[in-house]
Amino acid sequence: MLFSRNRLALLLAKFRSMPLRAFLHKIWRRLFTFSGLTYHSFLDINRDTRNPTELTIKYAYLNTKKINTKCLDVNVWNYLNSQYVDHTFDLLGSGPINVAYNNKFLSVEGCKYSADVVTFSNYEELISALLREPHADSASLIGSLIDKDYEPIDWQVDFKSGYRWSEKTASSKIQYGDVLGADIKVPWELARLQHLPQLAIQALQNEETAQLYCREIRNQILDFIAMNPPRMGVNWVCAMDVGIRVSNMLIANELAESAVGCSVDNEYRAILSQSVYEHGVHIVDSLEYSPELTSNHYLANIVGLLFVSAYLESSVQTNQWLAFSLQEIISEVRRQYYGDGSNFEGSTSYHRLSTEMLVYAVALIKGLPQERVESLKTCQTQSWKKTPRLKDYVEQEYQVINYKVELPEWFCQRIKSAVQYSIDMTKPDGSICQIGDNDSGRFFKFTSIGSFLTKEEALSKYRNLSDGGALNYKNDSYWDDYCLNHSAYISAASAIFNIELPEYITNCELERSIVLSLSKGSLIDVKAPLAKGVETQGILAPIDAVVRKSIEISFRSEVDAGESLLNGLQQYWYPDSQVLVFRSSKLYLSLYSVPNGSNGNGVHSHNDQLSIEVMINGHDVCKDPGAYLYTSNPDRRNQFRSVNVHNTLRTGVEPNGFFGSANALFAKQNNTKCCFSKISQFSAVMDMAYGNTVQRRSVKLTDSKIVIDDQCNDDFDNTLNPFGYFSNGYGQLMEVSLGISNIDIVYKD
Numbered sequence: 001m002l003f004s005r006n007r008l009a010l011l012l013a014k015f016r017s018m019p020l021r022a023f024l025h026k027i028w029r030r031l032f033t034f035s036g037l038t039y040h041s042f043l044d045i046n047r048d049t050r051n052p053t054e055l056t057i058k059y060a061y062l063n064t065k066k067i068n069t070k071c072l073d074v075n076v077w078n079y080l081n082s083q084y085v086d087h088t089f090d091l092l093g094s095g096p097i098n099v100a101y102n103n104k105f106l107s108v109e110g111c112k113y114s115a116d117v118v119t120f121s122n123y124e125e126l127i128s129a130l131l132r133e134p135h136a137d138s139a140s141l142i143g144s145l146i147d148k149d150y151e152p153i154d155w156q157v158d159f160k161s162g163y164r165w166s167e168k169t170a171s172s173k174i175q176y177g178d179v180l181g182a183d184i185k186v187p188w189e190l191a192r193l194q195h196l197p198q199l200a201i202q203a204l205q206n207e208e209t210a211q212l213y214c215r216e217i218r219n220q221i222l223d224f225i226a227m228n229p230p231r232m233g234v235n236w237v238c239a240m241d242v243g244i245r246v247s248n249m250l251i252a253n254e255l256a257e258s259a260v261g262c263s264v265d266n267e268y269r270a271i272l273s274q275s276v277y278e279h280g281v282h283i284v285d286s287l288e289y290s291p292e293l294t295s296n297h298y299l300a301n302i303v304g305l306l307f308v309s310a311y312l313e314s315s316v317q318t319n320q321w322l323a324f325s326l327q328e329i330i331s332e333v334r335r336q337y338y339g340d341g342s343n344f345e346g347s348t349s350y351h352r353l354s355t356e357m358l359v360y361a362v363a364l365i366k367g368l369p370q371e372r373v374e375s376l377k378t379c380q381t382q383s384w385k386k387t388p389r390l391k392d393y394v395e396q397e398y399q400v401i402n403y404k405v406e407l408p409e410w411f412c413q414r415i416k417s418a419v420q421y422s423i424d425m426t427k428p429d430g431s432i433c434q435i436g437d438n439d440s441g442r443f444f445k446f447t448s449i450g451s452f453l454t455k456e457e458a459l460s461k462y463r464n465l466s467d468g469g470a471l472n473y474k475n476d477s478y479w480d481d482y483c484l485n486h487s488a489y490i491s492a493a494s495a496i497f498n499i500e501l502p503e504y505i506t507n508c509e510l511e512r513s514i515v516l517s518l519s520k521g522s523l524i525d526v527k528a529p530l531a532k533g534v535e536t537q538g539i540l541a542p543i544d545a546v547v548r549k550s551i552e553i554s555f556r557s558e559v560d561a562g563e564s565l566l567n568g569l570q571q572y573w574y575p576d577s578q579v580l581v582f583r584s585s586k587l588y589l590s591l592y593s594v595p596n597g598s599n600g601n602g603v604h605s606h607n608d609q610l611s612i613e614v615m616i617n618g619h620d621v622c623k624d625p626g627a628y629l630y631t632s633n634p635d636r637r638n639q640f641r642s643v644n645v646h647n648t649l650r651t652g653v654e655p656n657g658f659f660g661s662a663n664a665l666f667a668k669q670n671n672t673k674c675c676f677s678k679i680s681q682f683s684a685v686m687d688m689a690y691g692n693t694v695q696r697r698s699v700k701l702t703d704s705k706i707v708i709d710d711q712c713n714d715d716f717d718n719t720l721n722p723f724g725y726f727s728n729g730y731g732q733l734m735e736v737s738l739g740i741s742n743i744d745i746v747y748k749d
Contacts, residue, residue: 038172040170040172040231041170041171041172041173041231044170044231044232045132045134045168045169045170045232046134047134048134048135048137048138048229049135049229049230049231049232050135050138050229050230050274050278051230051274051277051278051281052274053273053274053277055273055277055312055313055315055318056269056270056273056312056313057250057253057269057272057273057276057311057312057313058311058312058313058314059310059311059312059313059369059372060254060257061254061310061311061364061367061517061518062251062254062255062258062514062517062518063517064204064255064258064517066513066516066517067201067204067255067510067513067514067517068509068510068512068513069201069204069205069510070509071507071508071509071510072201072205072447072507072510073507075452076448076450076452076479077198077201077202079452079477079479080195080198080448080479081198081199081202081213083096084195084198084199084216085199085212085213085216086098087099087100087151087153089159089190089195090479090481091186091189091190092160092183092185092186092189092439092440092729092730092731093160093462093464093465093729093730093731093732093733094106094159094160094186094731095458095462095464095465095478096478097159097160099153099154099157099159099190100151100152100153100154101118101120101126101152101154102115102117102118103154103159105157105158105159105160105161105162106160106161106162107160107161107162107181108160108161108181108183108464108629108632108633108731109181109629109633109636110181111161111180111181111182111632112161112162112181113158113161113162113163113164113179113181113182114162115157115162115163115164116164118130122148123143123144123146123152123226124140124143126143126152126227127139127140127143127226127227130166130167130168130227131167131168131227131229132167132168132232135167135229135232138229139226139227139229140226142222142225142226142271143222143223143226145222145267145268145271146219146222146223146226147215147219150219150223152223152227153190153220153223153224155187155190155191155223155224155227155228155233155234155235156187156233156234156235157186157187158182158183158184158186158187158632159186159187159190160183160186160731161181161182161183161632163179163181163182163183165184165187165233165234166233167227167228167229167232167233168232168233169232169233170231170232171231171232171233171234171235171236171237172231172237174233174234174237176237176631177631177634177665180632180633181632181633182632183629183630183631183632183731184234184237184631185439185630185631185632185730187234187235188234188235188237188238188241189440191224191228191234191235191241191245192241192244192245192248193220193221193224193245193248193249193252194244194248194442194444194445195445196217196220196221196248196249196252197248197251197252197255197444197445197446198445198446198448199213199216199217199252199256200213200214200217200251200252200253200255200256200259201255201446201510203217203255203256203259203262204255204258204259207259207260207261210259210260210261210262211261211262213256213259214256214259214262217252217253217256218256218264218268221249221252221253221272221275222268222271225271225272225275230278230281230282231282236282238288238297239282239283239286239287239288239297239300239301239304240288240296240297240300240301241300242279242282242283242286242301242304243279243283243300243301243302243303243304243305243307244300244304244443245279245304246275246276246279246280246283246304246307246308247303247304247307247360247443247444248444249272249275249276249279250276250307250308250311251444253272254311273312276308276311276312277308277312279304279308280305280308280309280312280318280321283301283304283305283308284305284321284324284386286301287301287302287386287387288301289301289387289388292599293598293599293601293603294332294335294336295336295345295598295603295604296336296345296350296353296354296357296441298328298332299329299332299336299354299357299358300357300443302324302325302328302329302332303325303329303357303358303360303361303443305321305324305325306321306322306325306326306329306361306364306365307364308321309321309322309325310322310364310368310372314371314372314375316379316380316383319372319375319376319378319379319380320379320380320381320383320384320390322372322375322376322379323375323376323379323381323390323393323396324384324386324390326365326376326396326398326405327390327391327396327397328388329358329361329365330396330397330398330407330408330411331388333358333411333414333415334411334414336354337414337415337418338574338576338577339414339576340417340421340574340575340576340577341414341415341416341417341418341419341420341421341574342418342421342574342576342577342579343355343418343421343577344577344597344598344599345436345437345597345598345603345604345605346435346436346577346594346595346596346597346598346602346604346605346606347435347436347437347438347597347604347605348422348425348432348433348434348435348436348438349432349434349436349437349438349439349440349441349483349484349627350436350437350438350439350441350604351418351421351422352422352432352486352489353441353442353443355415355418355419355422355489355493356442356443356444356489356492357443358415358418359415359419359489359492359493359496359497359515360443360444360492360515360518362407362412362415362496362519362524363492363495363496363515363518363519363522364518364519365405365407366404366405366496366518366519366520366522366524367517367518367519367520367522368405370403373400373403373404373405374400374403376393376396376398376400376405377393377400378393379393397411404522407524409526412497412524412526413526413527415493415497416493416497416499416524416526419489419490419493419494419497419499420499421574422486422489422490423490423499423502424572424574424581425579425581425590426486426502426504427588427613427615428504428588428615428618429504429615429618430449430482430485430487430504430505431482431484431485431728432484432485432486433581433588433590433613433623433624434484434613434623434624434625434626434627435579435590435592435594435605435606435608435624436594436597436604436605436606436608436627437604437605437606437627437641438483438484438626438627438727438729438730439627439630439730440483440729440730440731443489444511445488446488446510446511446514447488447507447508447510447511448479448481449481449482449485449487449488449507449508450479450480450481450482451479451480451482452477452478452479452480453477453478453479453480454476454477454478455476455477455478457478458478458480461480461734462732462733462734463725463733463734463735464731464732464733481729482728483728483729483730483732484728484729487504487505487507487508488508488511489511490502490505490508491505491508491509491511491512492508492511492512492514492515493515494512495511495512495513495515495516495519496515496516496519496522496523496524497523497524497526498523498524498525540673540674540675540677540687540688540689540694541687541689541694542694543694543695543696543711543712543713544694544713545713546711546712546713547711547712547713547714547715547716548709548710548711548749549710549716549718549747549748549749550707550708550709550710550747550748551707551708551710551718551720551745551746551747551748552705552706552707552708552744552745552746552748553614553616553621553705553706553707553708553743553744553745554704554705554743554744554745554746555586555616555617555704555705555742555743556704556742556743556744557586557704557742563586564584564586564703564704565584565586565587565616565701565702565703565704565705565706566584566587566682566701566702566703567584567585567586568584568585569582569583569584569587569681569682569701570582570583570584571583571679571681573679575676577592577594577595578592578593578594578595578674578675578676579591579592579593579594580592580676580679580684582701586616586617587614587615587616587701587706588613588614588615588616589612589613589614589615589699589701589706590612590613591610591611591612591676591684591686591697591699592608592609592610592611592612593609593610593674593675593676593686593687593688594608594609594674595674596656596668596670596672600670601667601668601670602656602667602668602669602670603666603667604666605641605668606627606640606641606642606646607641607642607643607646607654607655607656607668608624608643608646608648609648609655609672609674609686609688610648610649610674610686610688610695610697611624611646611647611648612647612648612697612699612708613647614706614720616740616743617741617742619738619740619741619743620738620740621720621738621740621743621745622647622720622721622738623647623721623726623736624646624647625640625645625646625723625725625726625727625736626640626726626727626728626729627640627641627727627730628640628727628730628731628732628733629730629731630665630666630730631665634665637665638658638665640727641668642654643655644722644723645722645723645725646722647720647721647722648697648718649695649697649710649712649716649717649718650716650717650718650722651693651712651714651715651716653691653693654668655671655672655688655690655693656668656669656670656671656672656690657669657671671690671691672688672689672690673688673689673690674686674687674688674689675687677696682700682701682702683698683699683700683701684698684699685697685698685699686698686699692713693712693713693714694712694713695710695711695712695716696710696711696712697709697710697711698710698711718747719747720745721736721738723736724736
């Protein structure tokens with residue numbers, strides 16, 4: 001599609017602030033890209049898109065004998081893996097659903113669709129019914145290796161709403177965002193195959209059922225490869241998902257090969273190797289790169305390419321991929337992370353996603369075998385015809401010393417600081433404070449952190465399940481995954497960066513042992529995170545004709561009995577992202593004056609400047625509402641990123657306006673200037689200005705109170721939790737239930 005409705009609205013809105021020459025260049029580049037995609041999509045629908053290769057998966061990195069599975073909860077793993085074997089998945093707020101062809105699906109916000117019935121009695125008939133003729137022969141060869149009793153997965157369906165995309169459509173022509181309730185992220189999430197490493201780990205620790213899980217992994221991978229020809233259908237649209245998927249395929253396969261009694265035949269290995277190669281080709285040809293702005297998407301591209309090139313045997317092409325991915329990973333840390341370690345997208349959840357990818361990438365880089373490390377010095381850069389340019393070895397920031405890759409010290413320091421940022425943003429209950437968007441995105445999902453609910457408890461807790469989310473439950477248990485808990489990746493990072501783990505991380509030894517195995521036990525010894533000195537910027541503008549309101553949050557306690565909010569008070573200050581956290585034995589208070597993220601484009605940031613989250617005695621007093629949905633419901637998308645649902649000063653005007661109520665869902669105007677103007681041991685002042693509006697929020701802590709003094713030159717509302725709804729993960733919606741005791745909130749005009 002030349003211009004999606006969202007993209008067209010954004011381009012037109014930006015026209016006014018862009019020189020004519022620059023705007024015309026954007027249009028020309030878009031037209032050039034469109035013409036190329038049209039030509040190639042025509043070829044793809046009329047020929048087999050698979051790329052035969054003699055390259056095979058040659059290298060292995062995991063010592064499975066040293067992977068720690070003793071900490072895993074047997075009940076949780078049996079529950080989850082039995083669902084995966086049954087092809088029942090609970091993703092992005094779907095509730096457990098069996099993702100089979102012709103199944104009955106639910107609805108999203110009242111939107112429900114019914115796909116055409118697919119009639120088949122065997123896999124060959126399924127291929128004939130759904131694939132184009134040029135793709136069918138190779139798919140049939142792959143499908144013939146699948147066990148006859150295997151029930152195929154419908155990889156193209158949004159199993160929340162029932163809307164289905166088509167395998168017959170070239171991926172470059174797939175459209176989304178224009179059908180209310182249809183969410184392309186749902187099939188994308190399933191096709192990341194992040195459940196396969198969990199099945200493989202189950203095979204490692206249970207010899208009696210190892211064959212069952214290994215066959216299931218094999219069947220699902222073959223099923224996906226057969227029914228998703230490269231560049232066809234929904235699952236090749238986004239190169240980010242391609243990168244995450246191939247990394248999970250490689251890790252799952254390596255783990256499964258090590259299970260007792262499991263063997264990999266040559267036919268399967270050849271098909272898997274070819275698919276891994278095709279994933280690499282697709283990533284390089286579809287890099288989500290722009291010289292003006294990159295994001296977590298591009299980072300997933302190059303980390304996925306790193307895994308492909310590290311596992312495939314050495315060749316001119318894979319050596320180039322390896323050198324390029326290493327070059328770009330270093331470059332992107334400079335582009336996407338501030339000096340204090342915080343991520344430039346203005347989202348704590350996307351900060352986790354990007355940093356998690358970097359942690360596993362660094363571990364893999366440190367574990368590369370001699371042959372691959374030496375290839376970095378001699379790979380043929382002259383034949384690289386892509387953008388960005390692949391630099392010669394002498395231009396690179398890394399060095400090869402004693403057959404090991406030595407990464408720049410600033411690079412390692414910044415990643416370590418990024419992990420520390422997540423630790424500092426974490427509340428006493430182990431959940432992260434939500435700033436900006438949250439799409440529940442992960443790179444690997446090894447340990448699942450959460451708790452069991454009954455079916456009735458789940459339906460009562462989550463409004464998104466009220467349309468019948470229990471439809472596919474086969475028992476009374478519901479696994480409530482804690483998406484906001486970032487313990488798994490922090491534990492993984494501790495294995496290579498020597499980070500002291502917080503007390504709330506108790507069950508993620510699996511991740512730590514996997515990183516130790518990938519990195520061959522390498523430990524990166526860098527200095528402690530950068531000192532976070534108080535760097536305030538002064539008051540932005542005088543506030544004339546002041547409207548003043550205050551809030552007092554009182555904690556009823558006996559101060560002399562050690563119940564002071566100030567006991568052991570510590571401060572964590574991130575000046576580049578303008579985030580401040582006060583933490584004591586009784587208090588968690590985060591304040592943020594976050595810039596309009598992604599270099600002012602506001603891709604994943606919200607209008608949450610001057611907002612706060614408060615937790616006292618382990619109970620939430622006020623919290624950010626989250627994100628909930630993206631393109632499947634533009635009104636909900638804009639509602640959750642609006643100033644009107646955040647714990648800040650609200651005048652009825654969006655500080656950073658949206659480009660239309662239902663368009664440009666991943667961009668905002670860049671109108672605000674905001675900063676901390678004063679920070680002391682027990683207080684802080686934040687300022688913000690936009691248009692003719694100037695606002696100031698002052699917060700002061702005492703033994704028993706949090707006193708918030710708000711000022712604005714216009715009338716405003718500042719009540720806490722103004723929305724009444726909360727999303728703790730993508731697609732999940734609940735009513736705010738704070739359960740506060742011994743806490744009084746008083747509003748004063």
